Amino acid sequence: MQRRTFVKGTLALTALNTVPWRLRAAESGEKPVIALFGATARSGREIIRQGLERGHTIKGFARTPSKLGVEHENLTLYKGDIYERDTIDPVLEGHEVVVSMIGVPAPEDPAAEIGPVDIYTVMGEHLISAMQEKGNTRLIMASSTGVEHRMDVDAPRPPPGDLSQRWKWLARHLYDDMWKMEEMIASSGLDYMLLRPGFMVEEPARQDMKFNTTGDTPGARVITYEDFATFILDNLDGGEYWNMALGMYSDTIMDPAAEIEKHLARQKAEQEAAQAKGGNNENED
Numbered sequence: 001m002q003r004r005t006f007v008k009g010t011l012a013l014t015a016l017n018t019v020p021w022r023l024r025a026a027e028s029g030e031k032p033v034i035a036l037f038g039a040t041a042r043s044g045r046e047i048i049r050q051g052l053e054r055g056h057t058i059k060g061f062a063r064t065p066s067k068l069g070v071e072h073e074n075l076t077l078y079k080g081d082i083y084e085r086d087t088i089d090p091v092l093e094g095h096e097v098v099v100s101m102i103g104v105p106a107p108e109d110p111a112a113e114i115g116p117v118d119i120y121t122v123m124g125e126h127l128i129s130a131m132q133e134k135g136n137t138r139l140i141m142a143s144s145t146g147v148e149h150r151m152d153v154d155a156p157r158p159p160p161g162d163l164s165q166r167w168k169w170l171a172r173h174l175y176d177d178m179w180k181m182e183e184m185i186a187s188s189g190l191d192y193m194l195l196r197p198g199f200m201v202e203e204p205a206r207q208d209m210k211f212n213t214t215g216d217t218p219g220a221r222v223i224t225y226e227d228f229a230t231f232i233l234d235n236l237d238g239g240e241y242w243n244m245a246l247g248m249y250s251d252t253i254m255d256p257a258a259e260i261e262k263h264l265a266r267q268k269a270e271q272e273a274a275q276a277k278g279g280n281n282e283n284e285d
Contacts, residue, residue, distance in 0.1 A: 032236045035091050035136070037061045037127070038101035039077065040068050042202065043142060046229040047099065048075065054233060059091050082119065085126045094135035097236050098127060101142045104174055111166075117174045120181035128188045140193045140232060141185055143178055145217045145247055147196060150175035164220055182245060193235065194245040199254045200225050208250045217247025220254045 034051055038044045039060030048070060051058050057074045065077035080087030082102055092098070102123055107114060124141075131139060151172040158165040168175075185192050198221035205226040212218075228248065235241060 031056050033057045033059065033096045034236070035059045035061070035096035035098045036101070037082065037088075037091075037098070037123075038103070038142075040064065041101045041103065043200065043225055043228060044101040045070075046225045047101065047232060050226075050229050050233055056233070059096065061088070061091050082123045082126060085129065088126055088130040089134070092130055092134040092136055096136055097138045097140065098131060098136055099140045099232060100127060103142060111170070113170045114174050117177040120174075120177045121184065124181035124184040128184065128190065131190060132188075136190075138191045138236075139185060139188075140195065140236075141181070143182055143194050143196045143245070144175065145196045145198045145219060145221070145249065146171060146175045147179045147182065148215050148217050148247065149219045150179060152176075186245070191242055193241055193243075195228075195232070196245060196247045197228055198223050198247075198249040200228060205230065206250065206252075208252070210249055210251070211241070212247035212249065213241075213244050215245070215247075218249050221249035222252040222254050223248055223250050 031054065034047070034056055036044055036047060036051075036058055039048060039062040044060070044062075045068065048058055048060060048068070052070075052072050052074055055074070058076070060068065060075060060077045061080050062068065062077065063079070063081055065079050068077065078087075078091050080091070082088070100123065102119070104114070104117060104119060127139065131137070146168070149168060151168045153172050153176050155169060155172060158169050160166070182194050185194060196217060198217070198219070201222055201224055203224050203226075206224055207227060209223050209227050209231065231248070
């Protein structure tokens, strides 16, 4: 599919200036309304922060909207679950750009195998159905560079020592479901961007992202949430990446051991903060 997605995207680009929503956006100069699924995810929070600063109207969808902790006249929050199709409908009116940052949260134990996953294919089915019913035509979906380096779900466990290979095996079900979701979206008839970021970190913008459309994006590379969100907002109505699967990476190579240590420290801090508030430390969505 890597090659097919690239060819489909290239062919679509030859007619971008004739796509009705692009003409309307160019003529009106209005900022597109964003329907953001996964508003409380780290990437969702950054899209909201930057989007509101830019003057966008944002509709945020999350299982627990109160976790966002943001109030703004241009932000409306909706409580829902991507598994419950009818909770999606109130968010959409037909004109919004749909952006989804929903995904599987990082495992509590980075060395644990991630079992069968269906959230991505269910999400793809439900969003496509809702968008087609409401008349929405533009979908930006967060995927991962991992789909390009995924292992077969029946692959044997790799020998110890290579952390990168071990993670591919541990997450093989996750990336398989993500890959199937991408195929659903690419054949849906919607205008789409499938974003495949490398490992994302909460650090200041580096403005060092590179892009790949051939399905062989370098693995184990680091980008920032801030740069990722900036790219999305910059390309809501234009840019050259519509109807493509886009690898997003940098020249900064991830140190798996260091990232695991930071993940565990962050997880501990979040648990302690939740206990201090007397609440539960629910996964972000």
